[in-house]
Amino acid sequence: MSQDSTLAALTASEAARQIRDGEITSQELVQGCLDRIDALEDNIGAWTHLDREYALAQAEAAQDRRQAGKSVGPLHGVPVGVKDILDTSDMPTENGTILHRGRKPRDDSAVVARLRAAGAIIMGKTVSTELAVYSPGKTKNPHDPNRTPGGSSSGSAAAVASFMVPVAVGTQTNGSVIRPASFCGVFGFKPSHGLIPRTGILKQSPPLDTVGVMGRTLEDTALMADVLIGHDARDPHSRPMAAPQISRIMAEEPPLKPNLVFIRTPVWDQAEETTKDAFRELCEHFGDLQIMDLPPIFDGALEDHRKIMEADLALSFAKEYRDGKDKLSKVLCEMIERGQQVLATDYNDAVSRITDYQAEIDAIIHVFDAILTPATAGEAPMGLDATGSPAFCTIWTLAGVPALTLPILQGPNGMPLGAQLVSAKGDDGRLFRTARWLLDSLDEE
């Protein structure tokens, strides 16, 4: 790599330290990332809005601030990619649909405001699938341009995986953070539902919508989560409670050797044989790793998730469907049309079971430190007209529990494959501590 590529390869944590200590400037780092983008973007298509001058102007302002001896945040001067369904007051936010082309929000989303307060450079807006559902954008998988990067946070995953930015923000209503992270070979974290506020973000389904983060290291992923977690009264699912301080807990030594359980989930049949083999091997690595199935109540979870998500899509995108149906994908129209038929009693019944699912996962995490489970059925499938199955994410999204995918496996064609760790709702810090231990134990081999 050239000098600039070396800069683009820095982790967010290390880059922030070097900027703070005066070893590099934010302009140098941003320029390094821009060079990387210039070299790769035509083949990857991670960005839907990128203004090089404006990125450098932000970097200059950050550098001036540091030079003036003013306080700097934990991401000071570090470029971040932001999925194009998060409102930005100074960049378009087009939500992955031609219907919102040229849309210019007045205010920053809460997440973007927190990134700016932490000193981050908003590098640009990354590609989302159509309205953050299934219909893909232009992005290709950085490891193989003939394969999907996954969705809906396609651009964020591809940008981080190809060293265009060290970290990025995505969102997940079904599998939209974990799946592209698994397919692109980066860390992806979907925190407990309600921890990161959705204020100023395209609304799909309030009981499910979750902001997540991606990075190339566990530390960067934790750092991003810590910056974004915190109460916001404008999000009705946000609760005024102390933030979990993930980076701090992650750095602690587990009091006892963590006790993992491997869970196949009701969609185990959909896992590819090679995925099953990879997890068998991983289980063996940990010796006597217990394998269990979820209790029968979870057999209806995917159907519950479908009802909630489709009924909410039908309401959230009622205007788009009414005024611009011909400009929406067939797959989305069909989801909306199914959602229009869902009865309120069925919807509320499904929502009421969320706490039952949480209680069952609580009971598992009472005994085990984390659940180990596939992030995706296999490596990124060939083709760019779909984004792969989210089925291995659905249960954890519905239950609102924290999920973290680690890029530690490979598929049969050498593509990355994620191993997903899941914990109980609110146990985000311990999940990272367990992940840290798992990575260390693999390194020790």
Place this chain on the structure above:
Amino acid sequence: MSQDSTLAALTASEAARQIRDGEITSQELVQGCLDRIDALEDNIGAWTHLDREYALAQAEAAQDRRQAGKSVGPLHGVPVGVKDILDTSDMPTENGTILHRGRKPRDDSAVVARLRAAGAIIMGKTVSTELAVYSPGKTKNPHDPNRTPGGSSSGSAAAVASFMVPVAVGTQTNGSVIRPASFCGVFGFKPSHGLIPRTGILKQSPPLDTVGVMGRTLEDTALMADVLIGHDARDPHSRPMAAPQISRIMAEEPPLKPNLVFIRTPVWDQAEETTKDAFRELCEHFGDLQIMDLPPIFDGALEDHRKIMEADLALSFAKEYRDGKDKLSKVLCEMIERGQQVLATDYNDAVSRITDYQAEIDAIIHVFDAILTPATAGEAPMGLDATGSPAFCTIWTLAGVPALTLPILQGPNGMPLGAQLVSAKGDDGRLFRTARWLLDSLDEE
């Protein structure tokens, strides 16, 4: 009144003081109330469960505790009536339906637990309409046995109005506290939605269900609210925030003369002519009282409330409907059947408008201290086969804003009639302070 009747006539605040100071014992007070019940219950029918021995045993235990010099709560030794949809661990809770006959909950509802912690004697369970909806129980209006006491908290209102207990607990999903309080001539308070937890109370419709209180004085009503308000994480609508300290704020002098606005609401046509006259007179009393209409958005509020409540009844009472439809009233079955047809999109659309309604009321309360509006269309109607219209309560229940009815008016037949004061969500303390001022200004005449 006899000696015992004099005791039954004490306010809760005064009775608690006299017990604390040793002027009377809790047994004397409870016996006084039991005598009153013995004299009147056959004609009123306020109670569905009453165990005289057990009430006296509770009083003896309270008295022992005081005698031993242990700490006493703000309701120490004072009998309270509890609507029979609030779970009690030591008394049946039958929810006003033959389908739940003999039901014995294992745990106290959060509200009953708080009453006990405050030292209250749980006198017994008061009559609720069928499943706290519209179909009446046995209760008659204490002012005229041929008229309805209102519902669904029929027994609580009648028990307080007839001096059987000084205070009681009810619940409101449409007009179930304000309406019976207006018809029976007592104070009724429905706090901001979420302030009093619904844990252990029959669930009808979570976005609407609200616990309320009744008393014969404003002070007692405030005292009861203060005892019951407070966060409970088991109720998803409860928020961890400081309680409003209603009694304290009520006792303060308003910094400026309160500025009321009279609002007719979209159901003004349903008000009886004599009610309209009574409010015209009341408005004149306050000189230049401004009269305004609600903005047009409220025209759909009653329909929104209907959709939410009926869809939720259909889910909450699905088991009762499935297994015991023949034992449910026709009116409830019809509501459930309509509720079964409500679409999730329509339900969620209606729920999403709740914050819009709140914002409009916020804007009014930004200018005025409180809204003055009828509590009911008129005095309690003749007949015991219905509980009267809740229409003047619907908007405020849907919006989740605090509402307080004051027994200061009379209908054409000399029956009591309430004047309802309403404020913005969370402004419960100021509402009582304004009510205090209003009562004082009427007294000064």
